[in-house]
Amino acid sequence: MYKRNPYVMVPGPTPVVRSIQDAMGRETVSFHDPRLVSEFKTLIDDLISLWRCDGIAFIVAGSGTMAMEMGIVNVASNDDRVLVCSNGYFGDRYINICSRRGFKMDTLKAQWGKTVTVDEVDRKLGEEKFDILVLTHVETSTGVEFPLRELTKMMRAKHPDVIIVVDGVASMGGVEFYMDWGVDVMLTCSQKCFGISPGLGILWAGKRAIEKRRSMPPLNASYVDFENWIPVMEDTVKYWGTPAVNLIWALSESVRIIKEEGLENRFKRHRFYARAIRDSLSAMGFAPGCELEAASPTVSVALYPEGFVIDDATFRDTVYDEGVHIAGCFGYFAGKGFRVGHMGNIDPHILVSTIAAIERASIRCGHKIEPGAGLAALQRALLEG
Ligand SMILES: Cc1ncc(COP(=O)(O)O)c(C=O)c1O
Structure with missing residues (x-):
């Protein structure tokens, strides 16, 4: 039987549209x-103006983890105290990066499926002095x-001197955010909401972050040093590390698509699709991995219902055979459910195919639902607009 390549509905990489493939x-x-x-x-200027940054945007070859490292080492010195909030696996990764760097660090950790609250951050910062706050905007392991x-409103009012670094890997370009909310460093990478192949780290550093870097002694890192990249980002004819030429073409096309759609429309679309996906997963009996009020617009965790006897890997392989690639869970949720990415340049056709494949695989695996249960919920949500 003829089969097209499966849709890539993992939480990154995301579907890469034809015009971005062509640019690459x-x-x-x-x-x-x-x-x-x-x-x-032009691309750097667009990134700065679209996200209302008063400093610089960096486009550097590397993955999201490289961007995480770059984001923190340029604003935290060994004299600083760093508070890292972790809502799951990627928050824990930031804890690991900070501890390997030897930063003086403390953590606030949420239970799986929940988020550290603004009140908890406020309380902690009120009790002890910290210089840097680190958090993950959308935690891909839990969908929170x-x-x-x-948070930024509270920080402005009560802890304005603390520098804020945000891992926006699974949010930037899909979830409401502007640098002028008061974030100092925001970071992401190419394979999530920007809908490009993996390979680029993208960072925004506000004026205060650049000033902080300039006040610090030379970094014990070279590739990720803002000071090495600033001359290139300000004058793109200059050289520091060879730019990923084809990915820059691709990012430029991705930003053209974002401008054409409009950032605000894009943010609304992501929330709208996320609700439709969650409605249909729940109509098929899958429980959300997080409290609904904290559920992200870009990734959903669906937990298997009681008595869903099929082994996790077999279920996901069956969904793959049905034409859609979904992701497994890890950490506390490992084996208990699956993750669907719904970010970037996707449309209702992809959502319908995704839910249809999950539905067919569920039925094939013996899950007692009626054909159309998930699709009906999806169509209803899409029609409600
Ligand atoms: C929230 C978050 N942070 C960081 C990363 C790490 O990015 P990469 O795998 O590109 O290094 C990921 C990857 O999925 C992520 O979802």
Whole structure:
């Protein structure tokens, strides 16, 4: 039987649309080629203005983890105290990065499926002095969204001197956010809401973050040092590390798509699709992995119902055979459910195919639901607009 490639509905990489594939497939040029130099410059200017940044945007070859490392080492010195909030696996990864760096650190950790609250952060910062606050905007292992808007308002009012670093890997470009809310460093990578292949770290550093870096002694790191990259980002004809030419073409096309859709529309679309996906997963008997009020617009965790006897890997393999790639859970949720990414350049057709594949696989695996149970809920949610 003819089969197309499965839809990639894991929480990154996300579907890469034709025009972005074409941009990546352009003939590779020297990074001194005036066409690249000028497109690179426009791209950086767009990233700065779209997300209302008063500093600099960095586009650097590497994965999201590289961006996490770059984000923290440029603003935290060994004299600083760092508070890391963790809502799951990727928050724990930031704890690991900070502890390997030898930072003086304390943590606030949420139970799996919950978020550290704004009140908890406020209380902790009121009790002890910290210089840097680190958090994950959307925690991909649990599908939880950190209430970032509320947090930045509280921080401005009560702890304005603390520098805020946010892992926005699974949120930037899909979830409401602007740098002028009061975040100092925001970071992401190419394979999530920007809908490009993996390979680029993208960071925004506000004026205060740049000033902080400049006040610090030389870093014991080179590739990720803001000071090495700032001259390139300000004047894209300059060289520090070879830019990922084809991914820069691709990011430029991705940003063109984002501008065409409009950031606010894009944010609304992500929330709308997320609700439709969650309604249909719950109509098929899967429980959400997090409290609904904290459920993110970009990734959902669906926990298997009681008596769902099929082994987790077999179920996901069956969904794959039905034409959609979903992801397994890890940490506390390992084996208990699956994760669906719903971010980037996706549309209702992809959502319908995703839910249809999960539904067919569920029935094939012996789950007692009626054909159409999930699809009906999805269609209803999509029609309600
Ligand atoms: C929230 C979050 N932070 C960081 C990362 C790490 O990114 P990468 O795998 O590109 O290094 C991921 C990856 O999924 C993520 O979801």
